Amino acid sequence: MDNLKEIVDLLPEDSCRELKVFIKRQKNKAERKDLDLFNLMREENFVKPKEYIERLYSTPNANAYHALRKRLFKHIISFLFLKRIEEDNTSASMVMGMLSLSRYLFNEEKLRLAWHYLEKSEELAIQNEQYDLLSNIYNLQVEYSDSEYAPALSKILGNRKRYQQLADMEERAALASSLIKQRLKEVRLKSKQLDFDKIISDTLDQFELKESLYQQPKYLYNILAITRSAMLAKKDFYSFEPYIIKHYEQLTRKRVFNRANHFYKLSILYMLCHVLYRNRKFMQALEYLTLFKKGTYEFNRVYLRKFHVRYIMLLAAVKSYLGHSNESITLLEKLLNEKISLEEEDRLKILLNLGLYYFQQGDLRNANHVSIRFGHTDNWCAKKMGREWLMKKNLMELIIQYELGNADIVHTRLATFNKNFRDLYDNPIYNRVQRYTKFIRTLIDDPNCLSDKAFMQETTSILTQVPEEQEDLQAMTFYSWLKAKFQKRNFYVVLLETVR
Template sequence: MIALKSIIDTFNPEDQQKFIVYLQQKNKRKDTKNIDLFKLMTYPDLDSKTICKKLYKTDNCNAYHALRKRLFQSLIDFTANKNLEDENSVDMQIIKYILASRTYLLQKNYDIAYKILDKAERLADEHLLYPILNEIYHTKIQYAPNNPKVDIEQIIIKQKENQKKHQLEDQLNIVYAKLKSLLNTISYEGKVIDFESELESILKDYNIEINKSLSFKSLYQILAIVNISALVTNTYFEIEKFVLKSYKILKEKKDTNKQLHYQIQIVYIIANTLFRNKKFDASLKYISEMNELMHLKKGTYYKEFILKKTLVEALNLNYINQQEKAIELVENIIKKKHADIESLLDLHLSLLMFYFQKDELDKAKSVLSKFYHTDQYYIEKAGMDWVIKKNLAEILLYAEIQDDDLFYSRLKSFRRRYTKYLKQIQQNRILTFVNFAEKIYTRPEILKDKDFSKVLKSTFEWNSIQQEDIFVISFYAWLRNKTEGNSLYETTLKLIKVN
């Protein structure tokens, strides 16, 4: 049921209609229930048992499960055919050229065969399809002795150059996979690893350079690797120039929308990097570009990226004093069902933060009540960083609503579970923050002490607030606001803007 639902949930209304037509053409019998099953599964609130009864009027499990298996296979076939039509039309055309040329080569019609191979080579080279190019060069070299017009040495040179590019792409793929696995170990399993030394060690094994010969996929993977490093070390300010420069290289290429998926990924990385560096207007410009790209190719990738786009857009709006708009944006998007659980959790946590900053504590508590799973569940779904933020938000919320039992319970639980981990990753300031929060809660009179205010400011003094993480500043704003007595949202914006 889950696998079927996860596929069907990715279909937009146009895809749903196309799939129904596909099933109608495929069905040989009129009593086939696959279309009925598909339609029922587009409803988010219907469970497997209800659907079974609607189809068969009884708990006819065997027939129902057999029908589900057939529908699953149809979905796979439909998706594959759709991808061949939408994404790989060029690949398929080149493969047709290669197959046709080999037929003519076997018939010893070398002139026509090589003209077709030349055409295939131009297309494959334009689209940076290294594996297919290798097949073309392999075929050309194989039959070169039979065709005196062919310069075999020139083809060999081309093949060697192509093999280098293909090898580089493979190396990047390996590096990306290793670093992503390493990030998962840190973020989703909570293990402590010296990421920077691991990154240096992995990259040292591969000689990688950025230039225009790279494919779009390779450029994306390089940026993704850099973004992983910034995510773990909170050093987004160090990667901004590199990320923007790399995207400029990509945009200078022809027909960038031929690898649209990777382009959207890159624009998202840029928008997020600029946001984390507190360059909100610049980030929103890339969000606008991302939105335009998401609508290309009949919105093929719209559903996949809409949550990520909305998240960064709302965060930007929140920090440029458009909080109402940010809240409305998030409230509207989370009403709908989405498969991207991690982004959905990020949106809910952001909404909690917006309400908290706005002093709408009942609404913030309502959002928090939706996080009813264990911390371990959320570590696996959204990562350790998300769980730490959720716990801190929870502690602050209970402090604000003066719920003694829950405040001390969550505080004790947080220290017991995360003190060792935070010390290991050298994030002692989070523990310091929690200590200050406890002092303020247990001894509110301390806020009138000028010495306390000085100690607070000196403890959280940064060399450059521009290089400090925006979420760290947002948490600190709560402490700062307690000593100043303004609205939390105003204090947060003042800290961001003034510095």
Template sequence: MIDIKSIINTLNSEEQQKFVAYLHQKNKRKDAKNIQLFKLLAKPDSDSKVICKQLYKTKKSNAYHALRKRLFQSLIDFTANKNLENENSIDMQIIKYIVASRTYLLQKNYDIAYKILDKAEHLADEHLLFPILNEIYHTKIQYASDYPKVNLDTLISKQNENQKKHQLEDQLNMIYAKLKTTLNAINYQGKVINFETELNEILKASKIELNKSLSFKSLYQILAIANISALVTTKYFQIEDFVLKSYDILKSKKETDKQLYYQIQTVYIIANTLFRNKKFETSLIYIKEMEQLMQLKRHVYQKEFILKKTLVEALNLNFLNQQVEAISLIEIIIVKKHNDLETLLDLHLTLLMFYFQKENFVKAKSVLSKFYHTDQWYIEKAGIDWVIKKNIAELLLYIELQEDNLLYSRLKSFKRRYTDYLKQIGQIRILKFLNFAEQYYKKPELVLTKNFKTKLEASFKWTTVKEEDIFVMTFYAWLKNKIEQGNLYKTTLKLIEKP
């Protein structure tokens, strides 16, 4: 059975009101139950059997299932119509031009047909709609012999050039899909895969050149591929120049908002890359640009990107010594209803980190208490990297709160489940870090000895602050602060600011 409730949950309150108005307009019978069913399904704790009994006085009814099917179709029609009013209106206008032109071509009214096709070509080219352009050129070439006014060689040349662009977009789409599948296997299934080898093998046969002919969709997919690589290897510093240069190339084009969704995605990747490379102020400049793009076209993508924008913005503010503002940003956004569960989980974990850095361990524990699902559930929803960070934060919190039973129970569970995995992916230092944390908990006075400090620094050597992963540094800052006996938040900022 199709989960209609999940579709209804994607509608905000304003969209739900519009849908009810749409059903009122559509209904021919006054006794139609579709509005009643919709309102019942929109409630948080709705149950099909209970709803069926409310509507038909029985727990099972063929009429109820037929009503659900009709409501499903209405939801699909409403969603399609809503999108046609916004982003896809250009596509539909061009398709209408093509259909109309073919009617006139069959009637041998070539002058009007080609004028309409010219309009369609101009719009499709302006919006980088390569598949639709292919149909336009195909139609123009098909009837070129009957209309001598057109230059057949020029049309064939345009068609060939468009096919190259379309092929590039398809090629990037396949590469992106393969790499995303590999990433999912690593991140959500905990598989150990040599990602760099996989990346090199996939890209080996691909000769992709960055130039102004690329669409924002193509650029986004190229940058997403680079971002996936950086995410797995945590080497964001290696992709920064490439990401910025690529965006500058396409931004120099006119009317860059024609593929607004992909442009917002691209700016988000840039802002996140700059944050991971500890260039917080520059990252916030791109966050501002992202916010401005989200406001275009009647805020059509506001809901889609608001959590991602808030997450990166809050992280930047936190490391710019504006933690109060960072916490406020997250606390305001997480109380609202959102469909992006993965980013919502990131926001909760980030809030936990902020409170922990602030040494407000009671509030940090309050956030932690909301993570009541199993590790496996969170791996499937947010990825194994998120789960490991959550576990480490939890263990450090139990140390601070001196909760012996919970600490040793969770520590034993963590080591049993993740030791082999961390060794396989070359992250033994996480295990070393937890060993140091356990030593501190058993004998706090140890951290004040020269021997402890020497061993710690030897175990956590990194090339430069610029290249080291920012989240690894925040965990290390906790141990460093125990040695220095200072303020955790200030110690963290000082460590990350080092040249």
């Protein structure tokens, strides 16, 4: 595929609008063929350069086209760099900016001013634990240490050595994280029981990092994020819960959280809230969500925007399983209508959850309407969201169409569903999905099967093979719909009884 087009296709709509304004910043150009090329790449699915050249030039000019591509590529790099700086909450961009300013001032022989901003960049880098940047700062300080405005060289070298050790520890932590990720993946592929503590403890010993784990929340966050990925892949939320709670409480007792590592505190708290929700400990999840929300308002709300969407989505999910899906609908509809720039991935997650909450309320019209609001093909969604997400979306749509009485549509979609996801059925995690779709087909072909006790027992035994206390919440939700059909009761009532 064309590399430039692939990059262009990755840009969300709001970024595309901003990029067009950015490209137009040079007022001296009446024609903007670089912008024309960008629009073509967004709108058309051309494969060969010749197709672009024919649309852009009255007389074909391959050299001009390649120069145009380079110019557009440069615009995109500059735009993304500036956007990254604008969205950077870690102060790294400010440190780099002041460091660049210092270099410029040294070149202009403005030594007093150069040292002023160089020391400011050092202070900010230390405050925000930007140890990799401190190395560059001290190298520049050594280079201009003969200046009358410079501190003693011995002091510079002492600071350089101290923070070099911390930078080295950070590097070892990154290596340890990568190794833990690999080891967890190997265990998962062999379908063995995950022993989080042993795998992580052995790796930390190997890199001499055990003590530093509770001095630097960033290291622990990286390890927890990797462990959580392994847990999500295996749906092993129950092993992860005590592990993350233990480490969060230890960090809290040691009082290591501060402004510099506040992002990591909030990230760990969010993971904790999510695992409690998935383990059906809804009231406990609400308690930690209150702490999480309070944390987003600290330090001048610096992380409020970053975590706001995740907070609302998780709060709505918890409330839906506490019997308040009407509140969940209000929360998500309000979120979709807020004047904030939603990432497309978040918007699609919100819509999928919203469709479920409407279904819980028995509002089939709005539940069905959500499918229209997605606004993308299934192929597009699979690339953007992953096939598991698409599987859940398609399964929910099948059930809605069944409830609407559209048996022909369900028959057609069932065939497509099994064709699209057949390769996933070999994975034990998804094996029950295949059985589930067979039961739906049976319901359509023989509605009287709902009164057949043998059929009900067979369905229950196949779909409830996992111990109840360890059953996945989402699997329980789909099972509860069938259970409600057998019992001829309201789905939402049965769902709430089942998850409790």
